[in-house]
Amino acid sequence: MAENTPGNSRISPKALQDFIQRQSDKASDLSNMSAQEFIARFQKYAEQERQEAFNKKIRLSKVEYDGEKDLFLDTFTSEDTRDAYCRSINFAEEYAATLDKSILEFTPAEADDFIYSLKERSPASIRRDIAAVSSFFTFLERRHKGISNPFRGTRARPKKKGVRAEAFPATEEVDYIVSNLEDEKLSLIVSIMAQRGLRVGAFKSLSVRGENFKTVSKGKEYKGTFSKEIITRITELKLPLPSPFSDIDTVSLKSKIKYEVEKMYMAGKIKAPYSAHDFRHYFAATEYQKDHDIYRVSKLLNHASISVTETYLKSINVIL
Known part of the structure; x- marks a missing residue:
């Protein structure tokens, strides 16, 4: 002492x-x-x-560590996500024990050393562990004066080399995400993006009549049809067909999709923390792979020209 x-x-x-x-x-x-x-x-x-x-x-x-940790983990509704975050925090606790201290006492240098100690794990697993522990520190930082996140700004984190050859989720991943989003309206939106390739910004002005939809995306009017499945889901959720998503905020929607999908990634259920726009990538790639008709895909994406569609597909590693 x-x-x-x-x-x-x-x-x-x-x-x-x-x-x-x-x-x-x-x-x-x-x-x-x-x-x-x-x-x-x-x-x-x-x-x-x-x-x-x-x-x-x-x-x-004066920080009741166990209680704070439980409170943090309880913010996740998915048991798989809670378990994933808990395992990552446990790794940090075990390393701190070798230093004879609590992880709350980590200095930035010790946080880096902890990251280096994980070198036998895969880079993706290390990044996931760092993200989980860093998230825990950010949670504590907001609740207790004097606690700061020693992982913020670290350069010890392994560089991301690309999770997969494609820049979009596989079909089974899309199905998993859509089926496991607890917010049914959010699940419907993701399903529409994957099936019709709509941008997030197109939802607020979206209107539906029968199976036809009309919206404005990047200042351009866009028309098309929805599948019977989509129309049925809109009806079951009792959303007003003239404007089913007029109450959404585009920025919040992007953040919410990112947050929910990232939790699935952290739990090891999908291969990457896909963004909202990656579901548009998925749509573009799967539609092109059906018949390699770039003119049809260009029209479905509401692109100004074929050259834009060619650049778009090449950017997500689709071979033309």
């Missing part, structure tokens, strides 16, 4: 190194400083550092 009290006079080499570095940063001429002045300044600096460390321990001791 003596090492943690402010009155302890033990000097660590790192503290001395940090002190000398700070003096250099302040452009102080250490060579002209007398031994007595150097010792006096360093003692004052070391005392301040010990006091800050002691105060931090006092603050952290």
Whole structure:
């Protein structure tokens, strides 16, 4: 305990190194400083550092860690997602135990060292673990003064090399996402994007009459038809056909889709944290693969020209 009290006079080499570095940063001429002045300044600096460390321990001791962890995990409705986040946090706890400290005491350097300790795992798994622990710290940061996220801005995270050759989900992944979104309206929207390739911005002005729909996307009017399945789902949800999605906010919709899909990715159920636009990618690729008719696909995507469609398909690694 003596090492943690402010009155302890033990000097660590790192503290001395940090002190000398700070003096250099302040452009102080250490060579002209007398031994007595150097010792006096360093003692004052070391005392301040010990006091800050002691105060931090006092603050952290007031955090009911187990309760906060349970509260954080309870924010996830999916049991698979909770288990995935819990496993990642457990890895961090086990590493902190080797340092004889709580993960709440992690410094940015120790957070980096923890990431390096995971090198035997796959890069995707490491990124998932970092995202989970970082999310937990962000949660705590909002609730407790003095806690900051040591994983923010880390460069130790493995670089993303591309989760798959295509930049869009596979059919089985689309089916899983649509079936497992608890918000039925959100599930319907994702299903429409995958089946008709609509952009997120097209939903607010969407109107339906019979099986026909009309909307405005990027300032251009767009018309088409929905499958009977889509019309049935709109009716079952009792959405007004003239404007079933007029109440949505485009920015919020994008964020919500990203959040929900990322939870499925974190739980290991899909291969990538797909964005809302990736469902339009899926539509473009699957439609082109049906008959390789780029003119038909261009019209379905509401592109201004065939050249735009060619560029679009090449950007998602579709071979023309």
